[in-house]
Amino acid sequence: MTALLSRPHPDDAVESVRPPTDRETTLLGRPMPTDRLRGWLVTLVLTVIGGIVRLQNLGFPTDKGAPVFDEKHYVPQAWQVLRNGGYEDNYGFELVVHPPLAKQLIAVGEWLFGYNGWGWRFTAALAGTVIILLTIRIARRLTRSTLLGGLAGVLVICDGVLHVQSRMGMLDIFIALFALAAFACLLIDRDQVRERLALAVREGWADESLYGPKLGFRWWRFAGGLMIGCSFAIKWSGLYYIAAFGLLCVAFDVAARRAAGVEHPWLGTLRRDVLPALWALLMIPFLIYLGSWWAWFASETATDRNYVEIKNVASGFFGWVPPALRSLADYSANVLHFHETLLTPKGDPHPWESKPWTWPMGLRPMLYYIETGEAATGCGGQQCVRATMLVGTPAMWWLALPMLGWGIWRWIFRSDWRYAAVMVGYLAGLLPWFLNLDRQMYFFYATPMAPFLVLGLTLVLGQVLGSARRGFERRGTGLLVVALYIGLVVANFAWLWPILNGDSITNDHWQSELWLPSWR
Known part of the structure; x- marks a missing residue:
C-alpha cells in the first residue's frame, strides 16, 4: 500500500511520530481490536461447533432413500453433472432453470460420498459452516469487538433457516454464502481505501487534485466481484446483489473522499472509481457467470x-x-x-407458498418432510411424528421489523454507515421479490437475508451493551440484557431442534411446536 501511494518527504521521521490529524482520525475510525489471536480462536471454535451442529445426522431425512422437497430437482441434476463432467442433459424432464454452479458444488459432495443424503447435502453443510465463520469476522469488523463477533456467531448457529438450509441439497444456501462473502470483501475494501486516503492526507497530497488521489488496484473489490459473480451463477437473483453492492461501494467511496477533504467527492468518485467499480462489480460477475457454463459450452449433448x-x-x-x-x-x-409464468394458480395455491411481506418475521414457514405412524416410531408414545420444517428462530426473526426500523433510522438520521451497509444487504434479499407478487414464492427464498438479520441484531446488541467508558453500572446492565437475550435465542433454538432435524416426537409435542396458526 505504501509503495503505491507514498512520495518522498523530507520530514518522514517527524511525520511518522506525530499524532493523527482530525481528518485522518475521521477516515480511519475506530481501529480493529488488537486481540487478533483471541479473535481467531473465538472464530474457529464457534465455527467448529457450528459445523458439528450442521453435520450431525446429515443423511436424514430422505424419502425412502430419495431426496425430499425441492431436493428432487437439484440432486438428480447434480448427479448428471457428476456423470457428464460438469453439465446437465435431462431432456426427459427439462426443468433445468437455474445456472449450473450450485449443482456443480452439490456434485462434489456426491462424488465424495455417493448418491445419498450425506452426498447431496455435504457441500450445503460446508457452505452453512463457512457462513458462520464469515458472519463472526464481519460482525467483528463492523463493531470492532471480538465479543460481539462471537455473539454473532452464536446467533447464526442458532438460526433455524440457516440450519435447515445447510442440511438440504438445494441452491439458496450457496447464494447466501457468496453474497455474504462479497459483502465481507467490500467491507475490507472500504477500510483499505480509507487507509490509503489517510496516508495521502498524512503526506499532504490528498488534495493536490480536485478529485482526490488515485487509489491503485483494489484487490478486495475485485474479490467482491468474483463472489457476486458466483452468487449470480447460483441463481439469477444474484443480479440484485450486483446492483445493491455496486451502489454501496460507490457510497463508500464518496464518503471516504469527502472525509479526506476532497473538494469534489462525487466528481472524484465518478472520475476515479466508478469505471473500475463497473469492471470489478459488473463485468467480472458476468464473466464468472459465463464461466460457470464451461462444461455446457464444451459439450454437444447438454440441455x-x-x-x-x-x-x-x-x-x-x-x-x-x-x-x-x-x-x-x-x-x-x-x-x-x-x-x-410460474404464477400462483388462482384458487389453488401451493399449500406452503408465501409472499415476501411474511418473510421478515417468518410467518409462513415450509414443511419439507413429515412422517407419522410406524415410520416415525421412537418418541416413546403411541402417536409419533418426524418432521423437518424450515422456520426462523422466533427470538430472532420476530425482531426483524424493529431491527429494520431502528437500522433505517440510524442510517438516515445518524449517518451510521454500519447499519446502512447491513440494511443494503438485507433489503437486497427482500425488496426485489415485491416486483412480481403474482409469482409463486416460498420462504426459502429468504435464506440470503438471514446472515444480514444476524448482523443487524448484533449491531443493536452492541448498542445495548454500551461502551466500557460509560461506567461499570451501565456496562453491567447492558451485559446482563445481552446475556439474557442470547440465552433466550439458544433456548428457542433448542426447543425447535426436533422439527428442524426430523427427530421423533409425540403428536402433542409436534402440536406445541407450531406456535402460530400460519405454521400449520
Whole structure:
C-alpha cells in the first residue's frame, strides 16, 4: 500500500511520530481490536461447533432413500453433472432453470460420498459452516469487538433457516454464502481505501487534485466481484446483489473522499472509481457467470446446447455472435419465460407458498418432510411424528421489523454507515421479490437475508451493551440484557431442534411446536 501511494518527504521521521490529524482520525475510525489471536480462536471454535451442529445426522431425512422437497430437482441434476463432467442433459424432464454452479458444488459432495443424503447435502453443510465463520469476522469488523463477533456467531448457529438450509441439497444456501462473502470483501475494501486516503492526507497530497488521489488496484473489490459473480451463477437473483453492492461501494467511496477533504467527492468518485467499480462489480460477475457454463459450452449433448441449430433460429442482427452464445441466450430466454409464468394458480395455491411481506418475521414457514405412524416410531408414545420444517428462530426473526426500523433510522438520521451497509444487504434479499407478487414464492427464498438479520441484531446488541467508558453500572446492565437475550435465542433454538432435524416426537409435542396458526 505504501509503495503505491507514498512520495518522498523530507520530514518522514517527524511525520511518522506525530499524532493523527482530525481528518485522518475521521477516515480511519475506530481501529480493529488488537486481540487478533483471541479473535481467531473465538472464530474457529464457534465455527467448529457450528459445523458439528450442521453435520450431525446429515443423511436424514430422505424419502425412502430419495431426496425430499425441492431436493428432487437439484440432486438428480447434480448427479448428471457428476456423470457428464460438469453439465446437465435431462431432456426427459427439462426443468433445468437455474445456472449450473450450485449443482456443480452439490456434485462434489456426491462424488465424495455417493448418491445419498450425506452426498447431496455435504457441500450445503460446508457452505452453512463457512457462513458462520464469515458472519463472526464481519460482525467483528463492523463493531470492532471480538465479543460481539462471537455473539454473532452464536446467533447464526442458532438460526433455524440457516440450519435447515445447510442440511438440504438445494441452491439458496450457496447464494447466501457468496453474497455474504462479497459483502465481507467490500467491507475490507472500504477500510483499505480509507487507509490509503489517510496516508495521502498524512503526506499532504490528498488534495493536490480536485478529485482526490488515485487509489491503485483494489484487490478486495475485485474479490467482491468474483463472489457476486458466483452468487449470480447460483441463481439469477444474484443480479440484485450486483446492483445493491455496486451502489454501496460507490457510497463508500464518496464518503471516504469527502472525509479526506476532497473538494469534489462525487466528481472524484465518478472520475476515479466508478469505471473500475463497473469492471470489478459488473463485468467480472458476468464473466464468472459465463464461466460457470464451461462444461455446457464444451459439450454437444447438454440441455439446449445446440438450440439455435435444432430450432433453426434466425440469426438476424446477431449473426456475428457464435452459435453457442446465441443458444445460451435463447435457452436463458426460455428460462426467463418459465419464471415469469410460474404464477400462483388462482384458487389453488401451493399449500406452503408465501409472499415476501411474511418473510421478515417468518410467518409462513415450509414443511419439507413429515412422517407419522410406524415410520416415525421412537418418541416413546403411541402417536409419533418426524418432521423437518424450515422456520426462523422466533427470538430472532420476530425482531426483524424493529431491527429494520431502528437500522433505517440510524442510517438516515445518524449517518451510521454500519447499519446502512447491513440494511443494503438485507433489503437486497427482500425488496426485489415485491416486483412480481403474482409469482409463486416460498420462504426459502429468504435464506440470503438471514446472515444480514444476524448482523443487524448484533449491531443493536452492541448498542445495548454500551461502551466500557460509560461506567461499570451501565456496562453491567447492558451485559446482563445481552446475556439474557442470547440465552433466550439458544433456548428457542433448542426447543425447535426436533422439527428442524426430523427427530421423533409425540403428536402433542409436534402440536406445541407450531406456535402460530400460519405454521400449520
